[in-house]
Amino acid sequence: MATSAELSPEPAGSDEGPLLDVRDLHVEFRTREGTAKAVNGVNYSVDAGETLAVLGESGSGKSVTAQAIMGILDSPPGFVTAGQVLFQGQNLLTLGAEERRKVRGARMAMIFQDALSALNPVLSVGEQLGEMFTVHRGMSRKDARAKAIELMERVRIPAARERVRQYPHQFSGGMRQRVMIAMAMALEPELIIADEPTTALDVTVQAQVMDLLAELQREYNMGLILITHDLGVVADVADKIAVMYAGRIVETSPVHDIYAAPAHPYTRGLLESIPRVDQKGQELYAIKGLPPNLLHIPPGCAFNPRCPMAQPVCRTDVPPLYQVSSTRASACHFWKECLGESADNT
Amino acid sequence: MSDSTLEPILSVRNLVKHFPLTQGILFKKQIGAVKAVDGISFDLYPGETLGIVGESGCGKSTVAKLLMNLEQATSGEVFYKGQDITRLSGRALKAVRRNIQMVFQDPYTSLNPRMTVGDIIGEPFDIHPEVAPKGDRRKRVQELLDVVGLNPEYLNRYPHQFSGGQRQRIGIARGLALNPEVIICDEPVSALDVSVQAQVVNLMEKLQDEFGLSYIFIAHDLSIVRHISDRVGVMYLGKMAEIGTDAEIYDHPTHPYTQALLSAVPVPDPEAREHRERIILTGDVPSPANPPSGCRFRTRCWKAQERCSQEVPLLAVPSVFAGQDTPAAHESACHFAAEKDVVHAA
Numbered sequence: 001m002a003t004s005a006e007l008s009p010e011p012a013g014s015d016e017g018p019l020l021d022v023r024d025l026h027v028e029f030r031t032r033e034g035t036a037k038a039v040n041g042v043n044y045s046v047d048a049g050e051t052l053a054v055l056g057e058s059g060s061g062k063s064v065t066a067q068a069i070m071g072i073l074d075s076p077p078g079f080v081t082a083g084q085v086l087f088q089g090q091n092l093l094t095l096g097a098e099e100r101r102k103v104r105g106a107r108m109a110m111i112f113q114d115a116l117s118a119l120n121p122v123l124s125v126g127e128q129l130g131e132m133f134t135v136h137r138g139m140s141r142k143d144a145r146a147k148a149i150e151l152m153e154r155v156r157i158p159a160a161r162e163r164v165r166q167y168p169h170q171f172s173g174g175m176r177q178r179v180m181i182a183m184a185m186a187l188e189p190e191l192i193i194a195d196e197p198t199t200a201l202d203v204t205v206q207a208q209v210m211d212l213l214a215e216l217q218r219e220y221n222m223g224l225i226l227i228t229h230d231l232g233v234v235a236d237v238a239d240k241i242a243v244m245y246a247g248r249i250v251e252t253s254p255v256h257d258i259y260a261a262p263a264h265p266y267t268r269g270l271l272e273s274i275p276r277v278d279q280k281g282q283e284l285y286a287i288k289g290l291p292p293n294l295l296h297i298p299p300g301c302a303f304n305p306r307c308p309m310a311q312p313v314c315r316t317d318v319p320p321l322y323q324v325s326s327t328r329a330s331a332c333h334f335w336k337e338c339l340g341e342s343a344d345n346t
Numbered sequence: 347m348s349d350s351t352l353e354p355i356l357s358v359r360n361l362v363k364h365f366p367l368t369q370g371i372l373f374k375k376q377i378g379a380v381k382a383v384d385g386i387s388f389d390l391y392p393g394e395t396l397g398i399v400g401e402s403g404c405g406k407s408t409v410a411k412l413l414m415n416l417e418q419a420t421s422g423e424v425f426y427k428g429q430d431i432t433r434l435s436g437r438a439l440k441a442v443r444r445n446i447q448m449v450f451q452d453p454y455t456s457l458n459p460r461m462t463v464g465d466i467i468g469e470p471f472d473i474h475p476e477v478a479p480k481g482d483r484r485k486r487v488q489e490l491l492d493v494v495g496l497n498p499e500y501l502n503r504y505p506h507q508f509s510g511g512q513r514q515r516i517g518i519a520r521g522l523a524l525n526p527e528v529i530i531c532d533e534p535v536s537a538l539d540v541s542v543q544a545q546v547v548n549l550m551e552k553l554q555d556e557f558g559l560s561y562i563f564i565a566h567d568l569s570i571v572r573h574i575s576d577r578v579g580v581m582y583l584g585k586m587a588e589i590g591t592d593a594e595i596y597d598h599p600t601h602p603y604t605q606a607l608l609s610a611v612p613v614p615d616p617e618a619r620e621h622r623e624r625i626i627l628t629g630d631v632p633s634p635a636n637p638p639s640g641c642r643f644r645t646r647c648w649k650a651q652e653r654c655s656q657e658v659p660l661l662a663v664p665s666v667f668a669g670q671d672t673p674a675a676h677e678s679a680c681h682f683a684a685e686k687d688v689v690h691a692a
Contacts, residue, residue, distance in 0.1 A: 057539040202401035207610035232612030273544035275573030284544040
């Protein structure tokens, strides 16, 4: 794993200073059972107004990467061991705790999956929203409350003036997620990281929330990192995708290309394994086996024990991110074959 | 599959479950009721899969419990081969339950952590010793493990030693232990990762063919339900909105709620995103303790008129389609039923 530093090329499309540029990020968790290598050399970038979807299953390191970017990693046991997080050219990892706090919330904000546990149950929604302004902007409580109402109207919570006094448990799941979005939007950050923002919601509510998020993003020209496992949501909103597996990016691509012809067998397996609402399919393709234990990541390509295309070289050599085109990259020794087969199938 | 010459194995007629809302501690006084299930009828035929979809709170899990007689129905009947199981108790109920088994959503909490896998799968034999005589049980449990694709040597392991997907296989093995005819699956794959979901869905389909099982498959994921079901029922706020074959419901929905629900499901195809019509519903699902008069969907429906608030629409083939040989002629509880394809790009 130590070799990955020199293997990773620049992510595609990063020539003119992206909003956020993550370079060769490594995160590990030191536990009693050993060191779990959660993130092993992740590179990705987001421009203003752009939506990057980070796709992966549980344990792929997609959320840990986000926590490291935000600076909210539980440490210990989690440690960033290498890499850079360049936010408008400035490496956040070298900042002190105080400076970091000024960035967090004001310039980049996060939306969490479970709004009920992310919100404080004993403070009213208005107080929690207002806190953004009293803490970061030094406003009076009265002004902060007015701002809170404005925000709630902005995310279309009905009867905001009355509901500002209510507590999180008095809101429905979709409304709570709107409060989370309002809180993230409060200080008009340049970047929002949304970690599975709609996973806990019903589909009709999910559609409402994703619509709102996309609208706000357009209006404020924010960069958005959408962390998800849902290939349908990605296809709906993303501009580009980074697919993660066992703490690495296995494929990055603009959204249209990857669905048309994936260049990594893992991506292809994921796309083939999901049933679709618009087709009655045959038997589902199932990726055999299980995602690896991060304490014992297989040598070579981490996906090799589950890969239908694996060759001896896959068990020994970690594949670098090969440049597939000017905007695509795949960490598979046999990306050409994979791309060829994918194209045949479509 | 829904061959009308066959006798249904399960027949549900006007099933109702109201949970009383009470006030006071010593002298409880009923002040209302949560109408979780409010008059539902459907049939399940041998060897078929009936999918039941709906958003949280629509009563789909309560239906599952009523079918098992785990909850006492307020009124209505559930006929298993002509016998009303809502009125059974004691030995007669026990005999029926042998033939109707359940697989639960959460494979983490539905397996006792202190029991070995062998004991978990073998426990049904303690209650129904006639199925497997004492000396035979170990062998039978190993057979079951093999059937669901687990190593028969794992008999003495504990649930925590298995992954989510493997645990769900254990849950399925337990459901199969008594050779039931009907298995009620309540969100059986929603806690699993995408790549593992496909494995479990394929397993369930294989077992259905092998043992001639009938499934009631309850889920909120419309894509999975389409994949596995022969017929699908859509529930909203304790009532069935629409029921029909998978193609009738997904390709020719006539109920506005079904149309909204389907249009909100993201399709994993970025090409479709500009071309699909999205129906974004406003507001949240009303409380089942105080459902709207008339049609329950009218508060969120764009077609609602005066008649909808006064007259409860019955679940029947809409009169506009009656007698016609069209896929739109299936049961739909809407006064203004009209066909609309929302799943496929225009």
